[in-house]
Amino acid sequence: MPRFAWFLIALISLQPASSLMAAESQCYGTVNNGRLEGGVKLPSQGPNFTSYSVLGATAGRTYVHSTVAKIVISSYAALAKETPSNRYVYGETGWSSGGRIRPHRTHQNGLSVDFFVPVRDAAGKSVPLPTSVSNKLGYDIEFDSNARYENYTIDFEATAEHLYQLQLAAKANGAGITLVIFDTEFLPKLFSTKHGAYLQKELPFMKGKPWVRHDEHYHIDFRIACKPKVG
Template identity: 35%
Template sequence: MSKLFQLVLLLLLGISCSVFGQGQSSDKIKVYISGNKENNTPSTSSGTVSGGTLINGKLFPFQGTNYQYFDTTSYINNRAFLNDKIRTVVIASYKHLEKEIPDRKFFIMECSNKNGGKIFPHRTHQNGLSIDFMMPLVKGNKVFYGLDTIGSSHYWLDFDNEGKYSGDKSISIDFDLVAQQILSLETSARNNGYKIQKVIIKTEFKSLIFATPHGKKLKQSNIYLVNSLTPLINSLHDDHFHIDFEILK
């Protein structure tokens, strides 16, 4: 089933077209951020990632030194909220990566609704502990950002089982950097009383990740990358990887 067909199917099921909007209006973002001033009360994540709520969720910054939220329309439609501890985890991880890879920019994708709960078309993302991270790309062994700023339509890009972009086989996923990000996020999470519960990624990519230098370290860790997914969910996790966090027990 093609990503385009999946998009049409989701729209027919009644998902708001605003979810798939694009645009990078700085004025809209400034107005939205000013209207979502947060308090100092800690966040509370209740229930599970697939059936929960978020109280006092905190808005993720639209951009930082080496990272950016991927889509304006998604952002101003309340889809970039997190548990405050998880927001801290991600920002700390980006600061760590900035030291290791000073010139690399990263893109964060959808998080949770302002108050948690269902957030179409995701099956999880309900309690502020789930995040989608955009796959880092290269073209001819050089960093490539050409597909990173197309907005929510990024979710519908197609990559084959080798991580090559269907529209241009010279563009491919940097699997070593995927592993490096996951390892950094796990370290940051544990420093803040959390850990990665699971990583959802196209299962055909696992062997390609584990074959890289950072991937070998990832394979030796206790971080769980899913072993199997339904064909639909598997095909939807080729342009990004999804992480669910949980509190350390």
């Protein structure tokens, strides 16, 4: 069996049985005023990615709409094939198996995911961004104007590749992306990458200033048809 096929099997094996057997999720309302039924838990780790927190994942803070889960997993599988040395970390989704946990005000219907920026260390090696209780699980990290934090530098090529693969995976699953929030100061660096022109044309980046700085992570809202929220 081809190596990539084994990789996909390994990814699937990391998902909880309940996630694999779950029916299609149902979202209601909007990212600002909504809810989710039948959410699916993202895998806690894979060959080229990990969740931001073992405790957060264990507590159930990484559930999303089933189609969003397919998109995220597919994007990491594609990245493992295209850029196998890169390492990625995803953040909170705002949902748990028992109901909504809302760490942000725009994660209410299961269609939003935070992704921490891929970084390189002082030796130029791709490494996971360090997320711990001491830096509020990564959300307290602040990059300077040169995209540096301590010994880490944002890898814009890896960031662009991830956004590109997410867009392709979303289209392949009959979905899309409605919003990308990333620090506008860093957008010129992102758009100067190999996929920069495509991203600038195809993805809806927030043009205004968000409520909190999005330098250590990029927030993505996926486009999936939801029923109206009643009550």
